[in-house]
Amino acid sequence: MKLVHILPASVVGLILFFLAFPIVVVAIVSFSSATYLSFPPPAFGLRWYEAYFSNPDWLKPTWVSIWVACAVVVLATFLGTLAALGIARLPKGLRVVAAGLILSPLIVPGIVVAIGIYYAYSRYGLVGTPIAMVLAHTCLAVPFVVTSVTASLSGIDPRLEQAALSLGATPGATFFQVTLPLIQPGVLVGALFAFITSFDELIVALFISGTGAVTLPRRMWDDLRFQIDPTIAAVSTLTIVLTAALMGAAHLLRKRAEQNRMATSSAAP
């Protein structure tokens, strides 16, 4: 009887180890003091973080990535939130078509999207500009905003909006004072996802970032073709920490919104 309990637990433990271990190794390697990639490191130090923070070849792509991601957040959150509000109220046929178009970047293989965008953008001289990166990444980020906002919209008790309207609020006032505060966590979660989608994106960047808009993932990719020096481990560790923090925040936000929703709906008679 004991074995029946211990065996599955240790199998699960091993698989979880398989999941976590590579990430942990990257983090440990990044603190190595060795000049080459070795594990376990002979000694620990911050030399690879210094190498990263003192090298404009790394810092410039980092800033490009941050600026592009911030612009994507603004554009994708604005367009995505508006669209989510509209789509929920569209007639069914139209809604299916609209949702299909907006959500398709989740399903269409990355390489197909990337070369399609490259094909069209290169004709209009956009390749190699940060603007092209923003335009393209917004398409990839929008599905996350729309699903997130749609989910929080569907959780709203319609009686709240009805109450506001019947008490004499204009539709505009109802939106800004009732609907928007209620979907705000969903909008925020969508914005966080949009940032990470753009910040981590590589395939489209490989084709359209050219030499004028090299992003951080693109810079890492270029570097990996020649060497695997531990600077990349340091950069990787920093991006892991950043994305984990943002995703963790999104996760908590969503959970709290769900709990709030449950609390309000169970409080109602």
Added chain:
Amino acid sequence: MSEVVQPASLALAVSRPKTVPFDWRRAVPLLLAAPLLIYMLVFYALPVVAMLLRSVNDPTWTLSHYATLFDDVVFQKTFWITINTSVTVTLGCLILGYPVAMGLVRSRSMAPFILVIILLPFWTSVLVRSYAWMVLLGRHGLVNEALLALGMIERPIRILNTPLATQIAMIHILLPYMILPIANALRQIDPSLIRAASGLGATPFMTFRQVILPLSMSGVAAGTLLTFVLALGFYITPAMVGGPRDITLSMLIAQQVDQLNWAYAATLSAVLLATALALLAVARKLPGVGNAFKTSMR
């Protein structure tokens, strides 16, 4: 249970007919959605369609690019490698993912810990995770060092830049996509069914085999299809850790674009896209899968 969730639309549509002289408000939803729809058409859908059209209009309207695909040895080999990799990876994910999904659902106290372990790699970019496997599987990487130390091999073996490396890294990357839908399906199983089975004298294995496994099949189907479709399109990982001759469909497409061979690249893209869409269309028809998809995509 009295709460039927109504679409938020009713709120605006139902109330206050008195102050609405015109019907223009019915256009509001479309006006709200229009900016994004136009944006997606201009900057994403039309570019992809224009590119795909090169497969049938280069140099004139023709289906010859598709016709030659059947005799194209390079395409056949690549297609086979892609399918083979995707099947192996999907099976690997299923075998490794199911027990973790069980663990996640059944152990109350460990669940948050397990979830973090699953989500942390999930939130890390594909590039970084592929790089991690380069570090681990290299000639002087940890795996080789460990095997040497254990005396299982005498000199470092080549793992990086082989199909095995691609498979290991892809399983690592896609595992959460398998775990989450299965865990979702497992969570919905009524615990009283499991208690009833064991109360009636079923062994834990019989309970699993005859109650839990059949009831979790919608999650298994959703996870399997999702993993397989995502695996089909993988580009970064096989390019980074895979063998130089083990070219997947995505890599072949990128290669053809580099050589400005747009007609061929577009034809291959159309095949890749059609395969993915066909599989998803099948998936949506399976009972319970559509819902499992929706919840796991979020």
